Amino acid sequence: MIIRGDEPDQVRLIRKLYKPGNYFMQGNEAVAYGAIFAGCRFYAGYPITPSSEIAETMARELPKLGGYYLQMEDEIGSIAAMIGASWTGFKVMTATAGPGFSLMQENLGYAVMTETPLVLVDVQRSGPSTGQATKGAQGDFFQARWGTHGDHPIIAVSPTSGQDAFWETIRAFNIAEKLRTPVVVLFDGVLAHTREQIRIPDIEEVEIAYRKLPENEEEAKLPFGDPHGDGVPPMPLFGHGYFTHVTGSTHKETGLRDVYTPEVHDRLVRRIHRKIEKNMDVYEKYEEHFTEDAEILVVSWGVTARPALGAVLKTRREGINVGLFVPKTVHPFPAERMRELAKRARAVLVAEMNLGQMIIEVERYVNDDVLLKGVNKIGGVPLTVEEILREIRGVA
Amino acid sequence: MANRIYSTYPMVKYLRKEALPTALCPGCGGGTVLNAFANAIDQLKLDPRDLVVVSGIGCSAWIASPYFLADTLHTTHGRAIAFATGVKVGLPDKKVVVISGDGDLASIGGNHLLHAARRNIDMTVILVNNFIYGMTGGQVAPTTPFGAKTTTSPYRNIEHPLQISETVAAAGASYVARWTTAHVYQLIESIKKALQVKGFSLVEVISQCPVQYGRRNRMKEPAEMLRWFLKNSVPVSKAKNMSPEELEGKFIIGEIINRQRPEFTEELNKLIDEVQEHFGLKGE
Numbered sequence: 001m002i003i004r005g006d007e008p009d010q011v012r013l014i015r016k017l018y019k020p021g022n023y024f025m026q027g028n029e030a031v032a033y034g035a036i037f038a039g040c041r042f043y044a045g046y047p048i049t050p051s052s053e054i055a056e057t058m059a060r061e062l063p064k065l066g067g068y069y070l071q072m073e074d075e076i077g078s079i080a081a082m083i084g085a086s087w088t089g090f091k092v093m094t095a096t097a098g099p100g101f102s103l104m105q106e107n108l109g110y111a112v113m114t115e116t117p118l119v120l121v122d123v124q125r126s127g128p129s130t131g132q133a134t135k136g137a138q139g140d141f142f143q144a145r146w147g148t149h150g151d152h153p154i155i156a157v158s159p160t161s162g163q164d165a166f167w168e169t170i171r172a173f174n175i176a177e178k179l180r181t182p183v184v185v186l187f188d189g190v191l192a193h194t195r196e197q198i199r200i201p202d203i204e205e206v207e208i209a210y211r212k213l214p215e216n217e218e219e220a221k222l223p224f225g226d227p228h229g230d231g232v233p234p235m236p237l238f239g240h241g242y243f244t245h246v247t248g249s250t251h252k253e254t255g256l257r258d259v260y261t262p263e264v265h266d267r268l269v270r271r272i273h274r275k276i277e278k279n280m281d282v283y284e285k286y287e288e289h290f291t292e293d294a295e296i297l298v299v300s301w302g303v304t305a306r307p308a309l310g311a312v313l314k315t316r317r318e319g320i321n322v323g324l325f326v327p328k329t330v331h332p333f334p335a336e337r338m339r340e341l342a343k344r345a346r347a348v349l350v351a352e353m354n355l356g357q358m359i360i361e362v363e364r365y366v367n368d369d370v371l372l373k374g375v376n377k378i379g380g381v382p383l384t385v386e387e388i389l390r391e392i393r394g395v396a
Numbered sequence: 397m398a399n400r401i402y403s404t405y406p407m408v409k410y411l412r413k414e415a416l417p418t419a420l421c422p423g424c425g426g427g428t429v430l431n432a433f434a435n436a437i438d439q440l441k442l443d444p445r446d447l448v449v450v451s452g453i454g455c456s457a458w459i460a461s462p463y464f465l466a467d468t469l470h471t472t473h474g475r476a477i478a479f480a481t482g483v484k485v486g487l488p489d490k491k492v493v494v495i496s497g498d499g500d501l502a503s504i505g506g507n508h509l510l511h512a513a514r515r516n517i518d519m520t521v522i523l524v525n526n527f528i529y530g531m532t533g534g535q536v537a538p539t540t541p542f543g544a545k546t547t548t549s550p551y552r553n554i555e556h557p558l559q560i561s562e563t564v565a566a567a568g569a570s571y572v573a574r575w576t577t578a579h580v581y582q583l584i585e586s587i588k589k590a591l592q593v594k595g596f597s598l599v600e601v602i603s604q605c606p607v608q609y610g611r612r613n614r615m616k617e618p619a620e621m622l623r624w625f626l627k628n629s630v631p632v633s634k635a636k637n638m639s640p641e642e643l644e645g646k647f648i649i650g651e652i653i654n655r656q657r658p659e660f661t662e663e664l665n666k667l668i669d670e671v672q673e674h675f676g677l678k679g680e
Contacts, residue, residue, distance in 0.1 A: 013677055017675075017677070025444065042482070042485065044482065064671055064672060066668055066672065068485050068664060068668075072478065072481070073508060073510075076478065077475070077478035077479075079470070080475040080478035080484070081478050081481045081485075083479055084450070084486070085482035085486045086482070087482065088487050110471070198631075210586075238448050238467040238469075239448065239467065239490055243444070243465055243467060244467050244468075245412070245461060245470070246468070246469045246470065247461065247470035249470065256414060256415060256462055329461060
């Protein structure tokens with residue numbers, strides 16, 4: 001089973017089903033349609049608020065496209081099934097929220113170790129534990145980065161609106177396919193349930209990437225080798241007679257387990273890191289507003305980037321030199337650009353819907369003589385323009 | 397020893413030679429299970445290219461991945477059946493087999509086992525039941541007999557063991573059989589049947605772990621454990637007329653269930669056809 005998403009029949013189906021134009025829809029639906037446009041034809045999930053509409057949309061739409069929706073018995077089974085399906089050639093996705101994301105962590109690590117492309121949407125909700133199940137939050141910044149055990153790289157993208165969610169989901173799929181790695185989409189309950197105008201493009205406007213397959217028998221025999229020097233091994237799919245062995249244990253380039261040789265572990269884990277570090281151009285993305293002359297820099301991400309932009313626009317009109325920096329790929333953090341911007345600023349404000357998570361990452365790139373301050377709010381209600389504005393004025 | 401295996405063992409063509417010799421302890425029942433599985437594949441003349449074998453974590457998980465030469469997926473603890481579900485949906489024309497232990501499939505993975513049986517997804521699960529957590533050092537398992545000694549039930553086990561085959565049959569599987577490693581020919585026949593059944597099939601193999609289980613329960617030698625299996629095995633037909641007291645500590649062997657029910661991947665594809673038909677989406 002190999003569906004790329006750009007086969008003539010899939011293009012015909014998408015054109016027939018989803019006419020380009022403006023629609024009024026939820027952020028969750030935008031994520032689902034983004035996945036469909038990216039070529040996702042396998043979804044395994046377990047219902048959890050506030051992510052359930054993604055599953056519902058996929059259950060309704062995927063069969064029309066010849067794709068598969070599976071409702072598994074729990075979140076652990078969901079990510080397990082999608083890893084199995086990914087090894088047969090499917091582009092796969094699941095969506096969950098806080099507690100479900102916690103349950104998926106072990107197999108997220110498995111996907112990193114076995115270099116399995118998949119997209120995991122975490123619609124962040126208030127926590128810890130059951131918290132405010134129906135309310136949004138941005139508390140999973142570090143769960144996405146360090147939730148699974150061991151030394152591992154991770155890529156996480158974070159959309160700032162419903163429209164953005166459509167495109168960021170497609171981008172997440174393309175990163176996953178190009179780098180043969182899981183990608184986390186850090187969405188949130190607020191945007192997930194906000195209905196707004198979302199433009200569905202023609203499929204021609206969408207870049208669709210697909211994983212590298214082995215070019216010959218020799219490459220297929222090294223499912224974890226590096227024949228092209230970019231750190232990304234071609235993926236020999238199951239069912240093609242390659243006799244591939246896949247294990248989450250430390251393995252050699254052939255896939256065979258070797259947990260006793262320190263060099264084998266070192267070589268494997270370092271390459272998995274290197275393939276992410278070396279291919280920054282595949283995933284690094286950020287947005288900037290008025291940063292050229294910004295003395296005060298607001299850094300924000302996801303849902304909070306919108307009121308942050310509102311606050312920056314308003315204070316600009318008051319003559320305050322304030323700028324906004326929004327990492328769209330939050331892991332790995334856009335360190336280089338952050339450092340440059342922080343050099344020119346005298347104050348950096350980090351606005352987020354938690355008690356201070358991205359600020360810990362930002363702090364690493366900000367000199368001691370710069371005033372660094374968090375603008376934080378929890379309780380399930382997003383930060384308002386006025387709340388951020390007040391903080392900007394406070395340091396102006 | 398390795399040379400003898402390569403030159404005289406006829407099933408060696410099904411094994412991943414670079415992974416041999418196996419890591420299994422001398423006297424382990426795992427070799428018997430691998431041998432029975434290879435013979436079943438051979439007798440059915442199945443091409444190993446049409447097989448995907450999935451396993452979880454533990455000694456029994458190693459039986460097929462890495463040792464069996466096919467596409468093999470060695471997964472996280474307890475999740476083999478869930479991984480296999482994704483594989484089967486992607487490759488509905490291939491035979492998907494799960495080989496793993498009782499701790500892996502019936503304890504931490506118990507939920508997936510029940511739900512795969514309920515869905516009646518077309519896969520064959522060979523569950524190796526040795527009553528113990530072997531690889532982690534012989535701790536008590538949900539299958540450990542009442543009163544038995546293990547490293548975490550050093551005085552005696554006060555929990556009742558799970559009857560895996562009966563539970564899976566009740567959950568909705570198409571085919572369920574139970575044998576011991578002392579019933580090799582019957583075991584091969586059951587694996588053959590299970591592989592041919594369209595639907596969820598389970599073959600439970602009662603297997604010996606002389607190192608972790610036998611040693612602590614007055615059966616140091618593998619042969620002693622096999623004699624224990626033979627002496628206490630009761631065929632299904634005979635067990636029907638026996639009281640629960642009489643069946644205490646016995647192994648019911650044979651086919652527990654064999655029936656036809658709608659299969660999951662077939663129904664899934666049928667549904668897609670219907671939906672595409674309904675919305676007029678079929679290709680020209």
